[in-house]
Amino acid sequence: xxxxxxEALHDDQMLAIGRLECHLMDTRPPVDRLEEVxxxxxxxxxxxxxxxxxLRHVKVPDTTFVEVGVGSYRESNTRFLVENNNWRGIAVNxxxxxxxxxxxxxxxxxYDVEPVQAFVTRDNIDxxxxxxxxxxxxxxxxIDVDGVDYWLWNAVTEVTPAIVVMEFNALFGPDAAVxxxxxxxxxxxxxxxxxxxxxxxxxxxAHLGKERGYRLVGCSSNAANAFFVHNNLAxxxxxxxxxxxxxxxxxxxxxxxxxxxxxxxxxxxxxxxAIRDLPLIDVTTGGQVTVGEACVPAT
Numbered sequence: 001x002x003x004x005x006x007e008a009l010h011d012d013q014m015l016a017i018g019r020l021e022c023h024l025m026d027t028r029p030p031v032d033r034l035e036e037v038x039x040x041x042x043x044x045x046x047x048x049x050x051x052x053x054x055l056r057h058v059k060v061p062d063t064t065f066v067e068v069g070v071g072s073y074r075e076s077n078t079r080f081l082v083e084n085n086n087w088r089g090i091a092v093n094x095x096x097x098x099x100x101x102x103x104x105x106x107x108x109x110x111y112d113v114e115p116v117q118a119f120v121t122r123d124n125i126d127x128x129x130x131x132x133x134x135x136x137x138x139x140x141x142x143i144d145v146d147g148v149d150y151w152l153w154n155a156v157t158e159v160t161p162a163i164v165v166m167e168f169n170a171l172f173g174p175d176a177a178v179x180x181x182x183x184x185x186x187x188x189x190x191x192x193x194x195x196x197x198x199x200x201x202x203x204x205x206a207h208l209g210k211e212r213g214y215r216l217v218g219c220s221s222n223a224a225n226a227f228f229v230h231n232n233l234a235x236x237x238x239x240x241x242x243x244x245x246x247x248x249x250x251x252x253x254x255x256x257x258x259x260x261x262x263x264x265x266x267x268x269x270x271x272x273x274a275i276r277d278l279p280l281i282d283v284t285t286g287g288q289v290t291v292g293e294a295c296v297p298a299t
Contacts, residue, residue: 014041015083022052022084030057030237034218034227035248042079045222045252047165051081051140054217059233060162061137065089066129068120068152069144069167073098077142077165077225078113087139088112090132094119120145121184122155129158136160143167144225147186150179150200150283154208162233164214170223171271172201174247176294178280179204193258197275197291202226203243204283215240223248 018041031037037053038046063085067078070091081087091098091113099115107113118128129135141161143149149167172178179200180186188198205226206216214228217238226246229238255263255271265271276292 011042015080017041018048018080018084021049025049025052025056028053035221038221042075042083043077044075045220045224047077047220047225048080050218050220050227051077051163051165052084054163054227054229054238055085057235057237058162058229059235060139061233062139063087064134064138065140065142066092066134066138066159066161067140067142068092068125069142069146070098072101073107073113073115074101077144078140079107081140082107082111082113086111089138089140090114090116090129090134092116092118092120092128120152122148122151122182123184125152125155126158129156134159137162139163140165146188146195146198147191148180148182148184148199150204150208151182153205160230162230164209164228166205166226166228167199167224168202168205168219168226169196169199170202170248170250171196171268172203172280172291172295173268174244175203175296176201176280176282177203177207177243177284178282178289178294181279181281181288189256192275192278193256193260194263194271194274195254195256196271197278200283201243201295202247206243206246207283216243216246217241219246219248221248222252223250224252 021039034050037049039049041048065078070076070093073091096117102115138159138161140163142165143152144167188195191197209228213231217227217229219226253264255265257263278291
């Protein structure tokens with residue numbers, strides 16, 4: 001109980017800091033790079049600040065969201081939107097840690113965020129969204145499942161988000177348009193011990209975004225998430241970037257050794273070498289390639 005009170009006090013203090021950051025942002029001119037407006041209140045890598053900036057330059061038709069892959073929801077891409085901007089939406093995760101946190105905190109009654117427990121696949125994502133009352137235009141779609149993220153966004157037809165936040169695998173470089181093959185049961189830790197084999201390249205997501213009417217407007221500085229805005233809703237301050245222009249080298253050291261411990265390998269080339277023979281799909285051709293064939297090490 002004491003720990004919960006301490007955490008709640010800390011969260012209230014962070015929320016107050018976030019609101020100050022938002023007031024400062026109201027005075028800022030447009031920026032060239034999204035990392036210039038990063039700040040984290042409840043997000044992992046500065047996404048709170050980036051989203052607040054985008055809200056000032058995107059005509060959001062509805063303050064609603066769908067976030068897929070949220071962990072415990074203490075840390076997420078949408079929690080600050082809920083508590084600072086009074087957005088509503090669903091938080092989807094495979095286990096129940098997010099439900100226990102949300103329903104055991106003030107989020108359960110002060111705000112409208114619904115925890116949904118489900119292992120999301122391309123066959124059920126639309127049904128999950130529809131069953132929870134979301135159709136048509138929404139404010140935000142965020143997908144971060146460390147796996148088949150590309151295939152999940154490709155399968156979404158039930159909603160049209162103004163803003164899309166997608167996790168990408170920066171190890172795959174700025175040029176390749178590739179993703180791991182679809183596997184409904186994909187888990188990065190089981191796919192390869194290094195946990196470096198997951199997700200899609202930035203080029204693959206940019207290609208999909210363009211097909212769906214979205215422009216790539218930037219990435220977080222730690223190269224965790226990419227941000228897309230619907231072309232019909234973006235103002236002139238949000239130019240479309242190529243994957244080469246937006247790409248950043250990953251700065252987080254999550255690669256593992258065979259025994260599961262952190263390897264702390266910094267070299268992109270070394271991390272790619274461990275997975276070089278694993279298959280990828282080139283989304284521009286539909287053909288299968290290997291990591292080694294498709295991904296030129298970048299620094």
